[in-house]
Amino acid sequence: MLRSCAARLRPLLVAHGRPGGARLTSTFSFEEVTQKDHALPKPSWSKDLRLLFDQFMKKCEDGSWERLPSCSRHSVQRFQNFTKAFFSGSIPVKEEQISQAKFFPRSFEDGLGFEYAMFWSKDEKRIVCLFQGGLYLQGIPGFLHGGALVTLIDTTLGTHAMLAGGAVMTANLSINFKRPMPLCSVGVINTQLDKIEGRKLFVSCNIQSVDEKTVYTEGTGLFIKLEPGKTLV
């Protein structure tokens, strides 16, 4: 049976011995929620994306790399724990609505939005995200919308920051769009953690073409570790 997304993500967070990871699991107490893992090959994936995916799955065989599962929904339990830990007031969305809420990058029909799979290198402490932008992410005719690229960068850098520091939120993103990225093309995002200063995690990345000849976009992000008990609103 497919192991739940949270159950597969949990070892990652705790395995790195990061207090944040432990705090994240203790704060969020990942409940066993069996959901579809979207970071697996689908009919809508191009040959390039599948080839890259297979290459990285091979790298996972000796345990030096790990594929990160990716689901579309948070469980009600995680919603309750997250809001209880970090929000003092009530927030507009109600618990009964949470089961309909979707993680934005996973809210499109297969192949029409963000198709991506992330891999984490334990040794190099970095994420590689393989990405294919679907037809519903169009900006100028035939090319990806800049906001779609920012979403993917925020999610990829945020995942890296979360693996390094537990529950985080984005405080700042800075993006340079170097070349337009064609719709339905495949890009590879490489992240790095530049530094940690107290609760501040500084991460950066770029999005390159598969042949590494084109750098489409470069981005940096500042993520702040959330402090249980220090409410956000």
Ligand SMILES: CCCCCCCC/C=C\CCCCCCCC(=O)SCCNC(=O)CCNC(=O)[C@H](O)C(C)(C)COP(=O)(O)OP(=O)(O)OC[C@H]1O[C@@H](n2cnc3c(N)ncnc32)[C@H](O)[C@@H]1OP(=O)(O)O
């Ligand atoms: C997330 C985990 C949940 C668990 C689920 C796990 C499974 C999930 C699966 C996959 C994860 C994928 C990951 C997705 C990632 C997406 C994340 C987003 O899109 S988040 C939405 C957009 N961001 C906001 O809405 C934040 C709004 N801002 C705030 O709430 C606050 O400003 C916050 C929390 C960021 C900081 O507030 P303060 O009060 O806690 O901290 P202060 O004291 O203000 O700042 C701390 C330090 O940071 C600096 N700082 C803060 N903001 C700065 C900025 N914009 N630029 C520069 N410095 C800044 C300050 O100057 C201070 O620095 P000095 O310690 O004094 O040196």
